[in-house]
Amino acid sequence: MKSFKCKLILPGLLLTLAIGLPVSAQTVTNDDTILRQIIIFGRHSIRSPLVSPAILAKYSPRPYPDFGVPPGYLTAHGQQAEVLLGTYYRDYLLAEGLLTGDAATDLSRSYFRANSIQRSNLSATKLGAGLIPGAPVPVHSYALGQPDPVFDPITTNVAAIDPARAAKEVQEVYNSGTALASAYSGEFSLVRSVLFGYQNGVQPPPATPSGIMDPTIQPIPLDALTTGVSTGNVIDGGGLLATLLAADPFVMEYANGFPLTEVGWGQLSLDTLSQQTRLATLTLNLEFAMPYLDQVQSSNAASHVLRSMKQAVIGEAVPGAFGDAASRVVVVISSDTFITGLAGLLRLHWQLPGYQPDFCAPGGALVFELRQSRDSGEYLVRAFYTAQSFDQLRNLTPLTLNAPPETIQLLIPGGAKPGAGLDVKFEKFQKLLRNAIGPQYIQDPATEVPPGVLASVPLQ
Numbered sequence: 268m269k270s271f272k273c274k275l276i277l278p279g280l281l282l283t284l285a286i287g288l289p290v291s292a293q294t295v296t297n298d299d300t301i302l303r304q305i306i307i308f309g310r311h312s313i314r315s316p317l318v319s320p321a322i323l324a325k326y327s328p329r330p331y332p333d334f335g336v337p338p339g340y341l342t343a344h345g346q347q348a349e350v351l352l353g354t355y356y357r358d359y360l361l362a363e364g365l366l367t368g369d370a371a372t373d374l375s376r377s378y379f380r381a382n383s384i385q386r387s388n389l390s391a392t393k394l395g396a397g398l399i400p401g402a403p404v405p406v407h408s409y410a411l412g413q414p415d416p417v418f419d420p421i422t423t424n425v426a427a428i429d430p431a432r433a434a435k436e437v438q439e440v441y442n443s444g445t446a447l448a449s450a451y452s453g454e455f456s457l458v459r460s461v462l463f464g465y466q467n468g469v470q471p472p473p474a475t476p477s478g479i480m481d482p483t484i485q486p487i488p489l490d491a492l493t494t495g496v497s498t499g500n501v502i503d504g505g506g507l508l509a510t511l512l513a514a515d516p517f518v519m520e521y522a523n524g525f526p527l528t529e530v531g532w533g534q535l536s537l538d539t540l541s542q543q544t545r546l547a548t549l550t551l552n553l554e555f556a557m558p559y560l561d562q563v564q565s566s567n568a569a570s571h572v573l574r575s576m577k578q579a580v581i582g583e584a585v586p587g588a589f590g591d592a593a594s595r596v597v598v599v600i601s602s603d604t605f606i607t608g609l610a611g612l613l614r615l616h617w618q619l620p621g622y623q624p625d626f627c628a629p630g631g632a633l634v635f636e637l638r639q640s641r642d643s644g645e646y647l648v649r650a651f652y653t654a655q656s657f658d659q660l661r662n663l664t665p666l667t668l669n670a671p672p673e674t675i676q677l678l679i680p681g682g683a684k685p686g687a688g689l690d691v692k693f694e695k696f697q698k699l700l701r702n703a704i705g706p707q708y709i710q711d712p713a714t715e716v717p718p719g720v721l722a723s724v725p726l727q
Contacts, residue, residue, distance in 0.1 A: 300638040300647060300690075302363040304579040306572060306589075306597045307356065309632030310606055311390040313345030313523050313660060316516040326513035327462040328476045332520060332529045336726075341386040344523045345629065346393045348660050352630050353397020355666035360398075362668065365595055370402035378590030380718075382418040382601040383409040388724040390630070391600040398596070405720040415718070416710050418601050419498040420567045426708035430491030433501050433560050437489055437553050444487025444505060447549070454546050455483040457539060458514045461531045467539075482509035489553070498564050499554055499604045511550050514543050522629055522660040537621065537657060545623050547603075552625075555604050556611035562705035565608030570709045572599075572609065573700050576637050580646050580693060587712030603627035612703040614680045617652035619673040628654035633677075637693065646693035650677040 315334035316323060323331050334342050341349075360366040366373045379395055381387040388408050395404030409415050420426035441447055448455060460467035462483075463476060475481040485506030492503050504511075520530045521540055527533060531540070555564060574588035575597050584592045589599060606627045610616070615633070618624050631654030638647045653674045658664070666672055681699055682691030691699075 299641045301641060302360075302365050302636055303639050303646070304576065304595050304597065304637040305360065305365060306575060306599070306635040306637075307394075307632045308572065308599050308606065308609060308635070309390075309394075309601075310603050310627050310630060311341060311345070311384075311386040311600055312349040312352075312393070312630040313342050313519055314386045314629070315340050315342060315519065318512055323513070323516070325480050326482055326509075328479055329464065329532055331516050332525055334519070334523065339384070339386060341389045341393075342519075342523055344663070345386075346389065347663050348522075348630055348655060349390050349393035350397040351663060351666050352655060352672065353394035354400075355397075355668075355671060356394070357398045357400075358668050359671075360596065366399075370399055373399045373596070374402055374404070376593055377404075377596040378594040378598070379404055379406045380589055380597075380599045381406050381408045382415050382605070383411050383413050384602075385411060385724055387600045387602065388721060389726070391598060392724065394598060394600070398598070407718050408721050409718045410721070411724070416715070417568050417571055418605055420564060420708060420710070421496065421498045421501075425567055425710045426563045426705075428496065428501055428560075428563050430493075430496055430501050433557065433563075434489065434491035436557050436559050437502055440557065441489060441553060444489050444507070447487055447489075447507065451546060451549065454543050455510060457543050458510055458546070459483040461517070461534045461543075462513055464532065464534070480509075482506055482513045485509055501560060502554055504550060504554070507546065507550055511546050514546065518544060519629070521657060524661050524663070541621060541623055541626075541657075544626050548623060548625050548627075551604060551607040551627070552611075555608045561608055561611040562703075563708050565605070565612055566704040566706075566708040567710055568605055569609055569612050569700055569704050572635065573697060573704075574712075576635070576648070576693065577697070579637055587710070587715055606631070606633055609633060613650075613700065615650060615652075615677045617675050617677060619652070619654060619656070619675060621657050621673075622654070628657075629660060630655055638690070647690040648679070648682075648693055648696040649690055650679055651675065652677060
């Protein structure tokens with residue numbers, strides 16, 4: 268079976284050539300390759316808001332809905348969505364021959380890793396429950412709250428950051444916070460109208476309610492932070508970050524299946540819900556995807572991905588890889604920040620139906636397939652972005668090969684030859700990623716102590 272067989276959509280030809288090919292899973296193929304390894308580098312599924320109700324109460328006079336779990340925790344709905352996604356990957360990998368259907372055998376060929384937060388650990392566990400049912404899936408992670416050098420190289424002193432240099436680069440691209448506020452005025456106005464309960468576009472906009480801070484009009488300094496610098500927290504986003512925190516629950520409300528009257532208090536259509544996520548992608552881009560920031564913060568994780576592929580190619584253990592030489596299914600679950608960073612190093616972009624460009628959906632993942640040509644024996648890399656649609660998440664839609672999640676095969680700039688599809692020779696992929704990685708920001712594999720398996724992760 269060919270992975271996510273490509274179908275070119277002619278009306279979107281120019282966008283498709285720039286980003287990738289929209290694809291869907293098939294059950295029969297004439298592909299001449301064998302899938303040797305899959306790396307699913309994903310985001311956790313649906314969670315509660317990142318901040319407490321007391322903080323959210325500063326942004327709107329109306330209470331946000333209760334998700335039933337502490338701030339930032341995976342919801343019960345999110346757990347179910349992740350199992351469904353794992354079940355889809357299981358069907359796909361059984362058809363590809365990478366899984367056997369025998370739990371013991373499949374566990375011996377799989378490796379699960381999560382960064383040290385509850386929602387990532389539990390997402391990996393639930394995806395594993397769908398992928399390899401009937402057996403406890405061991406998720407490797409440091410203790411919850413303990414910084415992980417792979418995902419947090421600044422706090423763990425793997426990489427040193429120069430905040431002033433980072434801020435200068437951000438300002439050279441985005442100019443100023445005033446310029447950003449103007450360029451994204453539609454999104455800021457939309458969020459304000461939802462927070463304060465009026466129709467977007469009303470002129471003049473109503474005054475800020477008493478006792479409420481309007482996050483959408485706060486300054487956006489784009490300066491270097493002087494205290495509390497850590498991975499993903501180098502640039503002072505000011506009002507942009509405040510607006511993002513205020514609007515962050517809206518996507519999760521919809522995806523979690525709340526009544527539409529509770530999704531942005533009934534003021535968001537699916538289109539406007541998607542539109543306001545442009546602020547989330549903007550924030551991730553300026554905090555993680557700027558070249559210098561990206562190298563410092565993402566090189567260590569990228570090096571682990573590359574080493575994991577390398578050991579599958581050579582059949583020998585490579586220090587600093589995820590798993591071991593037998594690991595054919597590698598699942599790494601973290602946050603949208605790290606997906607943005609890894610994608611930025613390779614200059615990957617995607618567009619899925621219903622989502623804004625490059626939006627990292629709950630449960631979405633960069634998927635790297637290592638394939639081998641049956642004819643030449645040459646190793647190839649295919650990259651995808653895969654995510655459940657808004658409504659697949661909301662409705663907990665069962666996923667099958669005939670009803671898959673949304674998927675697009677990604678163009679890897681500098682990799683594929685014109686007219687030869689989007690597959691990239693492994694040696695070329697390795698060179699591209701090595702050139703993008705900053706070796707000075709990588710932990711020495713000899714000093715790395717890989718995490719063990721957590722005994723338990725709290726559900727709430």
